[in-house]
Amino acid sequence: MTDSSPPILRINALTKTFDDFTALHGINLNVRDGEFLAIVGPSGSGKTTLIRILVGMDEPSDGAVWLRGTRIDVVPANKRPTCMVFQSLALFPHRSVGQNIEFPLKLRGVAPAERKARALELLDTLRLPRDYYSKRIQQCSGGEKQRVALARALAFDPEILFFDEPLSALDYRLRKTLEKELKDLHRRTGKTFIYITHSLEEAMVMSDRIAIMKAGRFEQIAPAEEIYARPVSKFVAEFMGEVNFFDLVKGAAPGVALSAAASAALAGQTGTLTIRPESLRKLTAEGVADLSFEGIVTAEYLLGSRIQYRMTLATGQEMIVEVLRENAVEGGIGAALRVGCDLSAAHLIAEAADAAA
Amino acid sequence: MKTSRLSTALLIAYGIAILGFLYLPLVSVGLASISKARYLSFPIRKYAFGWYEDALTSDTVRDLLVISLKVAGVVTVASMVIGFFGALAFARYNWRFRKTYQKLILLPIFFPQTVLGLALLMWFNALGVVPSWKTAIIAHLVWIAPIATLVVSIRAFSFDAALEEAARDMGANQWQTLREVTIPLLMPGVTSAGLFAFLLSWGNFPLSLFSTGADSTLPEWLFAKMVSGYSPLVPTVGMLTVATSAVLVFGGLILAWAIRRLRPES
Structure with missing residues (x-):
């Protein structure tokens, strides 16, 4: 990498082995501050294992993860300044839209009035009507749920926002709309986004750089055009279309x-x-x-x-x-x-x- | 698909026959409880509600009621707590002996209750514990707590593990995750488990027979009176027992409905 600014996230020789299977083979990766990085790979390539380690749901077998110079792979998930949008979105079905968005603020002991003001602000940011505040999650459409999940993650105000294929369950047109919105949101918030997907198309529309994973290793990490025009392997070339x-x-x-x-x-x-x-x-x-x-x-x-x-x-x-x-x-x-x-x-x-x- | 008129008629007749088969006996007990005669006989010549008055003012009946309620109450609360944590271990978390645990949990249900009661009685004797309504609680729990665990497990199986992970990811510690996510989401299961536990304990005869010692629960008393010393108080108390169960079930359903309606604004 030629960028001179220090990386926000540094992954160093990260390895994950299960009983008889190695999911990650000592991978290395530097993520720039404010970057939109997509990690793409077929199922079983280790991308989900990687993201789970990065947010703290799983422990690595070996290697280290550094966030702005602090080692975080030894920090429990609830003490890390990162947040993830889950594949299932993981919205709390027993809480209203507003309560979902306020959840991370409530945990921090923010006063109710302040919480509500912030939640309404986030509804605006995500272009959801303000009266959605008291709506039930079950009353929201698929796209609206996506936006609520995003609002909740932004309420947490993470250093890095992780995404685990959150758009994979949506229909084609809605996915296209949300891809653009997400890219737009990335630009407006200036946050670092790390996005896991098996869809290269999705990665190409949104990301600054794409990291292609295969069998627990990175095959190629480069901007989309470069991966498309100059794949380093047949695997990457075929993966790109x-x-x-x-x-x-x-x-x-x-x-x-x-x-x-x-x-x-x-x-x-x-x-x-x-x-x-x-x-x-x-x-x-x-x-x-x-x-x-x-x-x-x-x-x-x-x-x-x-x-x-x-x-x-x-x-x-x-x-x-x-x-x-x-x-x-x-x-x-x-x-x-x-x-x-x-x-x-x-x-x-x-x-x-x-x-x- | 359209069913012919004949088969519709047959189905309705079948349904009525089943309902009659299930509920006519109960109706006859109800009728017996308002018969003036001292002995159970049909047709009933004279009706009287005096037995209900007797039952409600009787000290014996009051003692029976208190013991039955104490046993069922404690069993209900204990089953809900055991069922909640048991179901988490049963359905939510992967751990080394989970498969064995899942099988062991089911074992007491397959024991005939009389055998289980006898075994427990011998065990209490061996430990030198004098049987009373307190030992009955233990006996009931051996059989009912696994059922409560299974009832909560059904709810726990449909639980998206990502919900707890998301809470943790956003900074919740274990206790906050339990309070904010796990408990509220399993609550409907825990409530139904509690209802089941109460009904099973309230109506239980074989386990109580072996484990209550000198104390007596309502079903035990009903049986004893049937065997010797029948009075119309027997069907009366029987009907009161059924009424208590019914009130509890409908009360529970109404409560669950009300909670569902009120939830988003809570």
């Missing part, structure tokens, strides 16, 4: 026709070429590109403004191509298709990098 892989052995890739310039650039290299379906364009019989591919269309899928084709190359390899609707392939399934892309659109994962992962 559909992708085509071509094996490159000493500058030669079966199924890929290389231009003279591309040949020279890739000469002697070995690894995996990754090409995103949408960076490919249709080529005419005489068209030229750094990398070009020829095959027969075997399937087509309409994706709104784009069309995705699946084609089989002469080598037998399957390839995914995505083009704008106006560039649809004449003849559809069974038609011959020639596509290509620039060398800059094809990212090379060098052999060693993937072997290490």
